[in-house]
Amino acid sequence: METTTQNIKYMAGKTAYSYEFDVPLGKSLNYEFSIKRSHTGNSDVWNNAFSKSTSLDVSTKHSNVTAGSVHAVLDEEAKTATITWQTNGDTWSSGTKAVLTRLNVTSNTTDNIELSKEEFLSGKYVDDMIMVCNEYRYRLTVKPAEAYGTLPTVAAPESIMPTSIGNLVAFTAGKGYYSDRVELAWSSKGNFERFVINRKEHGAPDTDYKQIAVTEGNEAQNDYYYNDVNAVPGVVYDYQIKGQVMCSGNLLESDEVLTDVGFRTPTGDIYGRVTFESGQAVSGAKVSAEATDGSGVPGKSYVFTGASKLTVDNDQLLNDATQAATLQAWVRPTAEGTIIEKSGMYKLAYNDKKIEFSAGTQMLKTPKKLSEFVSSDQFVHLSAVASATHLIIYINGQAVAEAERTAQITGNNNKVVMGEGFEGAIDEVRLWNKALNADTIASDYNRYLVGNEDGLQAYYTFDYSVDDAFYDISYKGTKYNMNHGVATNVTTSSKDIPTSAQLGYSSYTAKDGSYQIRSLPYTGNGTTYMIVPTLGIHQFASAKELRLINSQAQSHTVNFTDKSSFNISGKVMYKGGNVPVEGVSFAVDGVTVMDGKSNIVKTDAHGQFTISVPVGQHEVKAVLANHTFENGGKLTNRPIRSKPAVSCPTATAPTATIRTTTTDSKSLTLQPYVTSDA
Incomplete structure (x- = not known):
């Protein structure tokens, strides 16, 4: 500590005094001052009573940038740069300049930005003069009066590059x-x-x-x-x-x-007709297509553990199905739980070993345990139908429980959930905003759909699903419904699925014998399908056909001939004479007989006809508008021995059936219902 003494002369009448002294530049010092009286009597006594002391912190350290404090940051939209720093020192000498230097590394140019005292002391500067895709660096320098010397420059460690990337x-x-x-x-x-x-x-x-x-x-x-x-x-x-x-x-x-x-799901189609050898159409025959071993898209199901579920993303699914809905799924339950639910609207569940279907507050249960309908270790198909008047539960296409509908419901935004609390496997889920009828359920439950069926709001085959997501393949026109969803704690299985006998690709022939199996998927370079017709004990030529479906051959025509029939030939005459009747058609078991070109088979100008009838017991009738026939037009025959003896029906003849496997002629007489010129 250094002590100095300065004598100040007392002047009578003067009450204010000052003292100035030099302070070293660039220093921060603490001064202690005391004022005492000297050159007077009893000075010690006076000083003890009236002496005063004070202190003063003095800094002559020039304002500058704190080392390491300069930083440059690009804003979120990459349009401006913000440079920040910290300051130290208290002296801002006259003529001092603070200079922020912007270095464009890309163009190797430099710009000096002179800051005011206020800008410098604020510790922040926003630079909006930067260009996209140019790299910049910044440094800050304080240039004081000459007496303070040169102060060090502080550079930002960062370089910035504004971009227009989105x-x-x-x-x-x-x-x-x-x-x-x-x-x-x-x-x-x-x-x-x-x-x-x-x-x-x-x-x-x-x-x-x-x-x-x-x-x-x-x-x-x-x-x-x-x-x-x-x-x-x-x-x-x-x-x-x-x-x-x-x-x-x-x-x-x-x-x-x-x-x-x-993923892509390329598909092909199989079309064709099934006819008798005469060319007459065969209706009601089932034609199935099954991928040969090692080809085709492997089927998948979801396996649930009780802590699993599937949740559809779209909360509007089934929201409009307040008056009618159908929920369908193949299931193999091992423990009870929910199968499909739109909370507050519909719920299909497996509880107390029975199948339950709820619509609002109303619940319908199967009268027997599920195991009494099917084997417990097999997949079973469930359909739950709500119409405006009834609730019905179907198992494997057969109605097993029904009740009049008593509860009304309103739509809501609850998401459709599948498998919550359920243990076992679920496959082939279909959700409709219409009530399917019994015939549709019976014909379609065991075959894959195309996906564009009327009223189908969501269709989950799960064949392309993954462990954490599943996808809807239903569509209307050219727009897919896309009711996809999230899978939670489930696994997919390509082994735990319905058998090919339970679920496959198939079609039934129409009255004209035609069929179509659409949307057969293929993989890789193609999938070979075996096409097989079946109808009771009937035999076909050929028994099966193989077709490769790929990008070069996506559509095939496959026809089959039913060899299990016999021909009936005869003549239709007006009763009591030899006048032939032209234009008479025939129906076998109520189905109009057609030829191989989908034309209705009729008697010719001579009243003659030839039709094919399947083996077995059938009803064959002649039909012509405004005419009546003996025995209602039914053709009859006596029991078969070697060759059938065919008799003309009479008004008292028994119910006609034809049981034969050979060709024979039959004359049928009839009486016109109205007056004829024949």
């Missing part, structure tokens, strides 16, 4: 919407020069992602599409998309990397 907003991959491609769609905001699309098989590690395409971006465009035409049919893929911008020779990528699951 953001990826959404990305979706097609879920089997097109047979020849997987359509990818995405949206972005801001500028992207290009987009990179990568792909790998679902379930493979991320290292398997391979680039499949690069598409150009446009700052004025937000929505983009790309069609992956090289996706292998039947393979489920993970797709990944990135946005890119080239900036000053540097490749910049979007912060977001979006992914989605996608």
Whole structure:
């Protein structure tokens, strides 16, 4: 501590005094001052009573930038740079300048920005004079008066580069919407020069992602599409998309990397007719198509553990089905729980070993346990139908419980949930906003649908589902319903599924003998299907046909001939004479007989006819408007021995049946219902 003494002369009448002294530059010091009286008598006594002391902190340290405190940050929209720093020192000498230097690394140019005292002391500057795709660095220097010397420059450690790169907003991959491609769609905001699309098989590690395409971006465009035409049919893929911008020779990528699951489900169709050898149509024959071993799309189901569930994303699903709905599924339950539920509206469940169906507050139960209808270790098909008047439960196409509907419901926004609390397997879920009738359920429950059936709001085969997501393949016109959902704590199984005898691709021949099996899926280079006709004990030529469905052959015509028939030939005459009757048609078991060209078989100008009748016991009738026939037009015969002896029906003849396997002639006489000129 250094002590100095300064004598100040007292002046009578003066009450205020001052004292000035020099302070070293660049120093921060603490001074202690005391005032005492000297050159007077009894000075010690006076000083003890009246002496005063004070202190003073003095800094002559010039204002400057704190070392390491300068930083540069680019704002979120990459339009401005914010430079911040900390200051120290209290002296701002006259003529001092604070200079922020902006170095454009890209163009190797420098700009000096002179800051006011207030700007410098604020510790912040926003630079809005930066250009896209140019790299910048900043440094700050305080230049004081000459007496203070040179102060060190402090540089920001960061470099910044404003870009116009945008953001990826959404990305979706097609879920089997097109047979020849997987359509990818995405949206972005801001500028992207290009987009990179990568792909790998679902379930493979991320290292398997391979680039499949690069598409150009446009700052004025937000929505983009790309069609992956090289996706292998039947393979489920993970797709990944990135946005890119080239900036000053540097490749910049979007912060977001979006992914989605996608696949293509190419299909083919089998068409044809089933006819007797005469060309007459065979109606009601079932024609099935089954993929041969090692080909085709493997079926899948979801296996539930009791802590699992499926949740549909769209909370509007079934919201409009207040008056009529149908819930369908193949199930193999091992423990009780919910199968399908739209809370507050409909619920199909397995409880107390029975099947329950609820519509609002009303519940319908099967009268017997499920095991009394089917074997407990097999899959069983359930249909729960709510019409405006009734609730009905079907098991394997047969109605097993029915009640008049008493409760009304209103639509709500609760999501459809499947398998909550359920243990076992669920497959082939179909949700309708209409009440299916018994005939439709019986004919369709054991065969795959196309997906565009009237009233079908969601169709989940689960064949292309993954462990954490499942997909809806229903559609109307050209628009898919896309009622996809999230899977929680479930696993897929390709073994725990209905057998091919329980569920497959099939069709029934119409009155003209025609059939069509649509939307047969194929994988890879194609799938071979075995097409087989069946109808009771009937035999066909041929018994089966094989067809390969692929991209080069997506449609086939396959005809079959029913060899299990015999011909009946005869003549129709007016009663009491030899006048033939032309234009008489025939019905076998109520089905009009048609030829191989879908024309109705009729008697010719001579009254003659030849028709084919299947083996077995059938009713054959002659039909002509405004005419009446003996025995109601029914053809009769006596029991078969070697060759049938056919007799003409009379008004008292017994109910006519034809039981024969050979060709014979039969004359049928009739009486016209109205007067005829014949």
